[in-house]
Amino acid sequence: MNRMAPCGLILLFFALSFLVPSLDASEGDADPIYKACLEDCEKSGCVGETCFQHCKFSSDGKPIDGPWYLQEPLYQKWKQWDCRTDCRYHCMLSREEQRGNLGDKPVKYHGKWPFRRVYGIQEPVAVAFSALSLAIQFHGWISFFILLYYKLPLRPNKRTYYEFTGLWHIYGILAMNFWFWSAVFHSRDVELTEKLDYSSAVALVGFSLILSILRAFDVRDEASRVMVAAPLIAFVTTHILYLNFYKLDYGLNMKVCMAMGVVQLLIWGVWAGVTSHPSRWKVWLFVVGGSLAVLLQIYEFPPYRGFVDAHALWHAASIPLTYICWSFVRDDAEFRTTTLLKKIK
Numbered sequence: 001m002n003r004m005a006p007c008g009l010i011l012l013f014f015a016l017s018f019l020v021p022s023l024d025a026s027e028g029d030a031d032p033i034y035k036a037c038l039e040d041c042e043k044s045g046c047v048g049e050t051c052f053q054h055c056k057f058s059s060d061g062k063p064i065d066g067p068w069y070l071q072e073p074l075y076q077k078w079k080q081w082d083c084r085t086d087c088r089y090h091c092m093l094s095r096e097e098q099r100g101n102l103g104d105k106p107v108k109y110h111g112k113w114p115f116r117r118v119y120g121i122q123e124p125v126a127v128a129f130s131a132l133s134l135a136i137q138f139h140g141w142i143s144f145f146i147l148l149y150y151k152l153p154l155r156p157n158k159r160t161y162y163e164f165t166g167l168w169h170i171y172g173i174l175a176m177n178f179w180f181w182s183a184v185f186h187s188r189d190v191e192l193t194e195k196l197d198y199s200s201a202v203a204l205v206g207f208s209l210i211l212s213i214l215r216a217f218d219v220r221d222e223a224s225r226v227m228v229a230a231p232l233i234a235f236v237t238t239h240i241l242y243l244n245f246y247k248l249d250y251g252l253n254m255k256v257c258m259a260m261g262v263v264q265l266l267i268w269g270v271w272a273g274v275t276s277h278p279s280r281w282k283v284w285l286f287v288v289g290g291s292l293a294v295l296l297q298i299y300e301f302p303p304y305r306g307f308v309d310a311h312a313l314w315h316a317a318s319i320p321l322t323y324i325c326w327s328f329v330r331d332d333a334e335f336r337t338t339t340l341l342k343k344i345k
């Protein structure tokens with residue numbers, strides 16, 4: 001395979017990423033049978049045989065039972081809100097069952113695919129993969145730390161010879177933060193957990209873009225690093241503020257993350273093509289794997305048996321990618337340190 005072929009592929013993904021439809025539109029919640037079920041459920045508190053304790057209201061909207069201290073307006077709101085999510089979930093299940101019997105394919109409800117809960121966890125598979133990624137991330141970061149401070153020689157001032165130590169530490173912390181909120185979000189998707197998941201994802205993708213530029217172009221002096229990082233940090237911060245305080249725009253966020261992700265894959269791909277770094281094949285593996293993972297973000301499909309969708313597979317793909325990434329970082333730290341020591345001698 002010639003050197004530019006993968007880059008061409010990445011460019012194709014880049015072009016395709018702007019064709020991704022917005023996630024807002026949903027067929028499921030426009031369906032009249034689903035709508036009728038929801039309306040009925042919020043009045044009666046039941047879907048078929050199943051009834052929900054959160055839905056016990058009298059006609060004026062006040063809870064029927066419960067001690068006086070639980071009848072505060074805030075608690076009422078929570079109850080109403082819980083009643084609504086229970087109704088939505090069970091109406092969706094019953095509607096999907098009817099549709100399945102007729103041989104219809106699953107459709108989205110309120111912007112999300114119909115998932116089956118396990119012990120109240122909304123997307124158990126995505127939670128499991130996120131938790132595994134978090135564990136691998138932690139392992140990668142710790143082993144990097146041990147290598148640098150306990151195995152490789154340190155400078156007389158106790159600092160590492162490797163010039164990118166601090167940057168990889170920040171990366172490790174942002175990545176672990178992301179996987180944590182990803183697991184939380186897929187367990188229970190409410191506005192707050194969704195914002196935290198999206199914000200941590202943007203922060204991680206934005207910072208890893210900065211890191212890819214600094215490492216690939218071997219930017220070592222502080223002033224140049226600031227010049228690269230400042231505009232990107234400003235952009236990422238603005239985008240996070242926009243998502244949290246103006247509009248949680250899934251489509252826009254997808255494009256922003258995809259663009260930043262594809263640019264860094266391109267940078268790493270080109271760098272691995274021109275460098276003579278002994279571990280460049282790991283970067284290649286990462287770029288190819290990362291590009292395939294991008295495909296999973298673009299071509300979504302409904303969850304298989306209500307459990308595994310493209311997004312869950314994307315979380316699964318992140319596990320080996322995380323491992324390769326830290327494996328390269330450790331090699332890089334060792335390689336740079338020995339090169340620098342040779343120069344000193």
Ligand SMILES: [Zn+2]
Binds near residue numbers: 126182186
């Ligand atoms: Zn996710």
